[in-house]
Amino acid sequence: MQLEIKNLTFAYNKKEGNIVDNFNLKVKKGEVVALVGASGSGKSTVLRLTAGLEIPDSGEISIAGQTVAGDHKFRAAEKREVGMVFQDYALFPHLSVEKNIVFGIDHLSKDKRKSRVKELLKLVNLEGFEKRYPHQLSGGQQQRIALARTLAPGPELLLLDEPFSNLDAELKDKIRRELNEIIKKVGVTTILVSHDREDAEFMQAREILMN
Amino acid sequence: MQLLKTLKKASPGWFLLTAGIIILLLIPNLNIIINLFGEAGENWEHVRDYLLINYFQNSLILVLATGLLTAFLGAGLAWIIAAYNFPGRDFLSWGLILPLAIPPYIGAYVYQGMFSYTGPLQTFLRNNFQLQLSQQYFDFMNIRGAIFIYTIFLFPYVFLMTKAFLSRQSASLLESSRLLGKSDSTIFFKIILPLSRGAVVAGSSLVMMEVLNDYGVVKYFGISTFTTAIFKSWFGMGDLPTSVRLAVMAMLVIFVVLFIEKLLRGGRKYSYSTSNIRPVSRRKLEGGRKIMAQIFTYGVFFFGFLLPTAQLLYWSFLSRGGGLMETLHFAFTSFLTGGGAAVLILTGAVIIATTARMSSNFVSNLLARITILGYSIPGAVIAVGVLLFMLQLDGVLSFLQMGFGIEANVVLSSTLVMLIFAYAVRFMGIAFNSVNSGYEKIGESYFEASRTLGKGVTETFFKIDLPMLKPALMSGFLLVFIEIMKELPLTMILRPFNFDTLATKAFEYASDEMIYRAADLSLVLIFFSTAAIYLITHHRRRKK
Incomplete structure (x- = not known):
């Protein structure tokens, strides 16, 4: 199993009750899973818990066979090898496209970094964009750069938080197709969160309804 | 897991550093409270029996009157700047902050100098028109004068906070009120004031704290407040325990102010259900209303910044460098x-x-x-707390130095370290x-x-x-x-x-x-x- 979640429970605020309650999930390597549900159903919270951005109240999470949360263990986000594309993309505005992508792989040698950036920009179809800054990109381009940045370190798991919510209807079809292609090409295990069942069908993902 | 969650994602290094800084910030204040239970100074009885009531009275009158006046002045100006367009509006939207650039104690001596019997105004009238003015209307050196000085130089706190608040309000609020046939003055009193109460109160409580903190104006005008009393007992009589007691009393006044603030801000939790807020579009003023708005706003700017600055420039010119x-x-x-x-x-x-x-x-x-x-x-209170703390530290240091046989003789009290530390606390x-x-x-x-x-x-x-x-x-x-x-x-x-x-x-x-x-x-x-x-x-x- 690439990801295994057992009896996961979490509350932002004890008084408001659990937003994630006894949640279980198993994802095989290379699989694409979509968590679908209305807002407030806890689907994004599951992503945040998986990434290590929140600490669960109880339950267990293991990634690639290693327990990262539970049983008095907690592995910080930076040590999980989980990549996440944020809803607002969170491209660092003071860094160029190239530096954004290099951010997670700056331990590599200079040549390796360069070739990796080239390779990723080719993958997301934005060759030659190295020197641009995030504010010079369209919404769809920003998302693809964010994806390239996330894939750069070769994560065990790719998390996509509402990847299509910021796009208008016309663009949406095109982006869904591109994203699907890229993920299939890389073969990375992916969990995406959406409020729209159509997204899951389009991405040929295993659908999990949250309520 | 639970403790981890309370700290959430903080890393221990950051947390320890912060804890250290926070403890340092708290020590001076705690010191004052602990010292309250020590022995009283020799002057305390006298201060308590004869002077304390006067300090309380003066401090409260100054704080409350200034708080109220700045609230009206600041909120009114903020409304005019936020809701109307008239020539000079863009400049005044930051020009009306400028009175803050003049510390009240400087404003105090400028106004006193300008309007006194030997000042330029009265001298001019006397020499050219044989006009003798009744001195009681031109005497700034009393509580009324101090309230004027504080109001004219501190109102920008209220102005700034209310203006910022109003600029975040939705235009549809105003427009629907106008469409419902309400006049602008009704809108101001019925909609704007209640809505911005939180911002106005927050601004004017800042003003009240500044007033209680102030030493220069009251000292120059000869008005006894807690701050001047702390100075007197420390500098004049070298009686630290009495200063400490006064400091605690001053803190009580602050808690009263903060309590009133809480009370007034009570049901403040108005918020929008939509994040889609269109800012208020300003209405253009014409004719008489335009002139009135200009006289009012430029008038405040004149007395709060232009006049005192011009007077200072003139004096400076007379001193010829x-x-x-x-x-x-x-x-x-x-x-x-x-x-x-x-x-x-x-x-x-x-x-x-x-x-x-x-x-x-x-x-x-x-x-x-x-x-x-x-x-x-108030600064004087913090000063007492910091002084106590530094004296204790010096004790520890000299003990350590003796213990290790070092003759460095390092002291912290009355050094720049002490002053900068106090700035940090404040x-x-x-x-x-x-x-x-x-x-x-x-x-x-x-x-x-x-x-x-x-x-x-x-x-x-x-x-x-x-x-x-x-x-x-x-x-x-x-x-x-x-x-x-x-x-x-x-x-x-x-x-x-x-x-x-x-x-x-x-x-x-x-x-x-x-x-x-x-x-x-x-x-x-x-x-x-x-x-x-x-x-x-x-x-x-x-x-x-």
Whole structure:
């Protein structure tokens, strides 16, 4: 199993009750899973818990066979090898496209970094964009750069938080197709969160309804 | 797991650093409370039986009257600037902040000098028109005069907060009121005032704290308040225990003010269900209403900034650059002290704010409360607390030095270290608020993105947070810098021997009626503050 979640429970605020309650999930390597549900159903919270951005109240999470949360263990986000594309993309505005992508792989040698950036920009179809800054990109381009940045370190798991919510209807079809292609090409295990069942069908993902 | 969750994502290093700073900030205040249970000084009985009631009365009258007047003046001006268009409006929207550049104690001696029997106004009328004015209307050196001075130089606090609040209001509110056939004055009293009550009260409670903190105006006008009493018992009689007791009483007044604020802000929680807020569009004024608005707004600007500055320029011209070298010397000292201290304070604030962001809501609220504590406590009180703490530290140091046979004889009390530490206690809240609102603007996703890309908290801080915080750091630095430049009571009590800033020297000259010399120093001070205000307001504007 690439990801295994057992009896996961979490509350932002004890008084408001659990937003994630006894949640279980198993994802095989290379699989694409979509968590679908209305807002407030806890689907994004599951992503945040998986990434290590929140600490669960109880339950267990293991990634690639290693327990990262539970049983008095907690592995910080930076040590999980989980990549996440944020809803607002969170491209660092003071860094160029190239530096954004290099951010997670700056331990590599200079040549390796360069070739990796080239390779990723080719993958997301934005060759030659190295020197641009995030504010010079369209919404769809920003998302693809964010994806390239996330894939750069070769994560065990790719998390996509509402990847299509910021796009208008016309663009949406095109982006869904591109994203699907890229993920299939890389073969990375992916969990995406959406409020729209159509997204899951389009991405040929295993659908999990949250309520 | 639960403890981990309370701290949320804070890393232990950041948390320890913050805890250390917070303890340092709290010690002076706790010191005062602990010392209250010590033996009373020899003067305490006399102070308690004969003077205390007077201190209470004067302080309360000053605080409440100024609070009320600034609330009306500040809110009214903010409404005019936010809702109407007229020639000069754009300039006044930042020009009306400028009275803050003139410390009230400078304003006090300028107004007194201008309107006194031998001042330019009365001399002119006497010599040219044989007009003798009734002195009672031109005497500033009483409570009424002090209230005028505080109001005209401190109202921008209310103005700023209310204006910022109004600019975030939705236009549809105003437009629907207008469509329902309400006149503008009805809208102001029925909609705007109740809605912006929280901002007005917040602004005027800042004013009240400034009034209680003030030493210069009341000292110059000869009005006894807690602050002057603390000075007298410490400087005049060397009676620290009595100062401590007075300090506690002053803190009681502050708690009363804060309590009133809480009460008045009570049902303040109005918020919008939509994030889609269209800002208020300003209505163009014509004819009589245009002229009235201009007379009112320019009038306040005239008395709050233009007139005192012009008078200072005239006095400075009369002194013909007499003390130029001296002025430069004090400008340099103030600049260095203010700049250096502001950098240190901002560093502390960044550490606290970064930890606060990574902590649970409870912890981060607590941190915000503690850092702002120093700003609500009068400077003279903090000075007493810091002094007590430094004397204790000196005791420990000399013990250590003796123990290790070192003859270095290091002392902290009455050094620059003590003064800068006191500035930190008092102004950490201002710096923290700037950094914190910077963090709020950035949001959390950049931080989280960096974490998921394999960077730890500290590396993320240096590579992502710090570069993105730059504008907030800039305005935080400027705010703290102006405050330190203008600061009087802390500096007067805690400065090293023979150490003067522009503020202390200007005040000293003014007290000795060497008004021309004071004018030069005051002008430099006002220049620095004006420049800082210009940078802050115009930097924000460009960002938009």
